[in-house]
Amino acid sequence: xxxxxxxxxxxxxxxxxxxxxxxxxxxxxxxxxxxxxxxxxxxxxxxxxxxxxxxxxxxxxxxxxxxxxxxxxxxxxxxxxxxxxxxxxxxxxxxxxxxxxxxxxxxxxxxxxxxxxxxxxxxxxxxxxxxxxxxxxxxxxxxxxxxxxxxxxxxxxxxxxxxxxxxxxxxxxxxxxxxxxxxxxxxxxxxxxxxxxxxxxxxxxxxxxxxxxxxxxxxxxxxxxxxxxxxxxxxxxxxxxxxxxxxxxxxxxxxxxxxxxxxxxx
Amino acid sequence: xxxxxxxxxxxxxxxxxxxxxxxxxxxxxxxxxxxxxxxxxxxxxxxxxxxxxxxxxxxxxxxxxxxxxxxxxxxxxxxxxxxxxxxxxxxxxxxxxxxxxxxxxxxxxxxxxxxxxxxxxxxxxxxxxxxxxxxxxxxxxxxxxxxxxxxxxxxxxxxxxxxxxxxxxxxxxxxxxxxxxxxxxxxxxxxxxxxxxxxxxxxxxxxxxxxxxxxxxxxxxxxxxxxxxxxxxxxxxxxxxxxxxxxxxxxxxxxxxxxxxxxxxxxxxxxxxxxxxxxxxxxxxxxxxxxxxxxxxxxxxxxxxxxxxxxxxxxxxxxxxxxxxxxxxxxxxxxxxxxxxxxxxxxxxxxxxxxxxxxxxxxxxxxxxxxxxxxxxxxxxxxxxxxxxxxxxxxxxxxxxxxxxxxxxxxxxxxxxxxxxxxxxxxxxxxxxxxxxxxxxxxxxxxxxxxxxxxxxxxxxxxxxxxxxxxxxxxxxxxxxxxxxxxxxxxxxxxxxxxxxxxxxxxxxxxxxxxxxxxxxxxxxxxxxxxxxxxxxxxxxxxxxxxxxxxxxxxxxxxxxxxxxxxxxxxxxxxxxxxxxxxxxxxxxxxxxxxxxxxxxxxxxxxxxxxxxxxxxxxxxxxxxxxxxxxxxxxxxxxxxxxxxx
Numbered sequence: 001x002x003x004x005x006x007x008x009x010x011x012x013x014x015x016x017x018x019x020x021x022x023x024x025x026x027x028x029x030x031x032x033x034x035x036x037x038x039x040x041x042x043x044x045x046x047x048x049x050x051x052x053x054x055x056x057x058x059x060x061x062x063x064x065x066x067x068x069x070x071x072x073x074x075x076x077x078x079x080x081x082x083x084x085x086x087x088x089x090x091x092x093x094x095x096x097x098x099x100x101x102x103x104x105x106x107x108x109x110x111x112x113x114x115x116x117x118x119x120x121x122x123x124x125x126x127x128x129x130x131x132x133x134x135x136x137x138x139x140x141x142x143x144x145x146x147x148x149x150x151x152x153x154x155x156x157x158x159x160x161x162x163x164x165x166x167x168x169x170x171x172x173x174x175x176x177x178x179x180x181x182x183x184x185x186x187x188x189x190x191x192x193x194x195x196x197x198x199x200x201x202x203x204x205x206x207x208x209x210x211x212x213x214x215x216x217x218x219x220x221x222x223x224x225x226x227x228x229x230x231x232x233x234x235x236x237x238x239x240x241x242x243x244x245x246x247x248x249x250x251x252x253x254x255x256x257x258x259x260x261x262x263x264x265x266x
Numbered sequence: 267x268x269x270x271x272x273x274x275x276x277x278x279x280x281x282x283x284x285x286x287x288x289x290x291x292x293x294x295x296x297x298x299x300x301x302x303x304x305x306x307x308x309x310x311x312x313x314x315x316x317x318x319x320x321x322x323x324x325x326x327x328x329x330x331x332x333x334x335x336x337x338x339x340x341x342x343x344x345x346x347x348x349x350x351x352x353x354x355x356x357x358x359x360x361x362x363x364x365x366x367x368x369x370x371x372x373x374x375x376x377x378x379x380x381x382x383x384x385x386x387x388x389x390x391x392x393x394x395x396x397x398x399x400x401x402x403x404x405x406x407x408x409x410x411x412x413x414x415x416x417x418x419x420x421x422x423x424x425x426x427x428x429x430x431x432x433x434x435x436x437x438x439x440x441x442x443x444x445x446x447x448x449x450x451x452x453x454x455x456x457x458x459x460x461x462x463x464x465x466x467x468x469x470x471x472x473x474x475x476x477x478x479x480x481x482x483x484x485x486x487x488x489x490x491x492x493x494x495x496x497x498x499x500x501x502x503x504x505x506x507x508x509x510x511x512x513x514x515x516x517x518x519x520x521x522x523x524x525x526x527x528x529x530x531x532x533x534x535x536x537x538x539x540x541x542x543x544x545x546x547x548x549x550x551x552x553x554x555x556x557x558x559x560x561x562x563x564x565x566x567x568x569x570x571x572x573x574x575x576x577x578x579x580x581x582x583x584x585x586x587x588x589x590x591x592x593x594x595x596x597x598x599x600x601x602x603x604x605x606x607x608x609x610x611x612x613x614x615x616x617x618x619x620x621x622x623x624x625x626x627x628x629x630x631x632x633x634x635x636x637x638x639x640x641x642x643x644x645x646x647x648x649x650x651x652x653x654x655x656x657x658x659x660x661x662x663x664x665x666x667x668x669x670x671x672x673x674x675x676x677x678x679x680x681x682x683x684x685x686x687x688x689x690x691x692x693x694x695x696x697x698x699x700x701x702x703x704x705x706x707x708x709x710x711x712x713x714x715x716x717x718x719x720x721x722x723x724x725x726x727x728x729x730x731x732x733x734x735x736x737x738x739x740x741x742x743x744x745x746x747x748x749x750x751x752x753x754x755x756x757x758x759x760x761x762x763x764x765x766x767x768x769x770x771x772x773x774x775x776x777x778x779x780x781x782x783x784x785x786x787x788x789x790x791x792x793x794x795x796x797x798x799x800x801x802x803x804x805x806x807x808x809x810x811x812x813x814x815x816x817x818x819x820x821x822x823x824x825x826x827x828x829x830x831x832x833x834x835x836x837x838x839x840x841x842x843x844x845x846x847x848x849x850x851x852x853x854x855x856x857x858x859x860x861x862x863x864x865x866x867x868x869x870x871x872x873x874x875x876x877x878x879x880x881x882x883x884x885x886x887x888x889x890x891x892x893x894x895x896x897x898x899x900x901x902x903x904x905x906x907x908x909x910x911x912x
Contacts, residue, residue, distance in 0.1 A: 023408070144292070145404070149519050
């Protein structure tokens, strides 16, 4: 990846802060993610990891600081526009329509890309139909890519967690984002499901060239898949670097890995 | 048209772009290929293979699920006079290595990354293997080996090749003769190492031509290609017969979606080994058990009606009017919806082949009104030797010989076959060829007899037929099929050779027994745990007792009733060489591996401790320790049994 010149910056967060009432969730955190990178954000519970993802995806505005995405300031961008800018995300506790099929969930994920106006959509035949076919073809490609052909028409609520998470990744990919924000994509999975998920994250990064920012608690996974790791503690970034550097960092060991060292060994 | 590629060219000429030859479900859509396109694809790939120096007589290995590209590769090799060697897609490294080494394959075509990885594991041991072509590029971007190339690259090489050698493909096509080898099909075999069965174009085409003479197979038929490509049955139905009849072959999207794809296509004829028919039946029974009381009653009642009607028809006796009316009602309420649910709504012809079939399964499908028949044959006689004529279907026989097929029973009771379809020989194994072929007669290794009507009945593998110590003739397969008819029993190995009584090692069906356990409120963790639950033993004991009762009511079978059984702690697995890839029991291996357990069945022990080694998919081994229960069954008297039978 590093052959002389670094790839361009895709996401840069400039000393961002956020407080909820008296609780300072994040204070002065800066982060730079380059195109094509897999970046892990780790930290103990309550360190502000999800808050950071929420700020990037504009669930709420920061108190201070700026967020630049592909050179554009998105700090004050309305929430509903965030998807069309090229930011896709998944959630810690799965945000899918449980009563709908996998296919419908993915098609919905593509909604921001559907352009036809009220008139042509009302008539349907012609342009709107042509677009619909194109979108469906792309969704089918994603279904194939994530190996979920056998559950295409299954109601999401009936699927095991591991598959629901995979569908959620598909829903985020359907948006054709430049960056994927994944909030604990492996939480609650068994070993086999985790291995599958890791493979799909890698494939999304390599084959689909998605930049990935992920929060993960499984240290083994983090060390395996990410190129760089940022460590948060009590809303402050305490370390950053390659997995090896972070693992050797005394501040990190003291603040975080001290209790989780066993997880690394395991 | 004396070779398969020539036949393909003729079909392309005749149908052109007018008729579908093949469909594949990709990206959620059935992608059609006409006969014209079929030929174009075969030609493009053949030229690519020629550019990679695949010569007449060379071998091309194929591994993967049923993909159009793999069928094209098969035909492309044949078009050049090279010989395709299909492999089972679930083969483990050791098996792949054996077949590739023995066949000296120069090029391998693999479906995807998974298959490429397996080939790479053994590549170092295969000096003859020069290139690996892969179909699906997914996950392959980091593979840098110079001998690896995607299918698209092979096509590119082919286009360049054609610019320098115009008319090459057509010339090679005409050079092919009917006695060229069309395929080497490695048979897994229940003993020893796999043998490469060489079949010529003549073997295959003559057999299929004869089959078409007697069976009503049409140009507008639809079939599913979902059985392993390495099994000669798939090659026969998805390529040879399709080329002669002109029907369309449909490749499912994924092995996991076959049942759904089946419903979308609605095949009009259908070949399956018995275990698939049994599996479909088990799935229906599980669903019925979950249904409410009214539905259960309707199902049982109308299946009884259906069986009575089917029996009358098979005996060619008139069906009484009342029964006929009930049958019409049953068709509306039960048979038609059930068939539709199973994806068999349009099936005109259903064949079971590849292994023996229990009579209960046969009756079930005939009761639904499906023209369900058995066929019999071997890889060594180009798949088929006998068939059941529509007007003369019998549950217990495998039917009459096909035209041009002669049958004979040797003095020792072995079935012998003489036909134009009898194979050329085993590849690089003249000794085995000599044993199998004498004076043009093929020794099938099956024990059987021919009745007065000319129907062949297969008893068992000849070497498995033996006697109990009291002299009772004992054919294990017959008993095993009856046991496997139970939806709760997935595999059975019956023991009795030179023993005072008959006993059985069983595998439970994890899905149906698991489902049953759930309804009973029995918790379990995995197969091993579930299999040793006392309640499960009770359930299975009931199933075995039912088989014993049925045996007791058959004349002279009472001595064969199963006295003790044991549920094995693991499922028999082809990776452990306990059953073949086509799921035939390898008795030698089982009797050796489970010798201690078998001894326990003939002792007073009611428990046995076992340690087994398990081979994981990646070849690693681990050992497990467990305690298995031995269950004895009450002896059934003939009189008592007769009263229980319906």
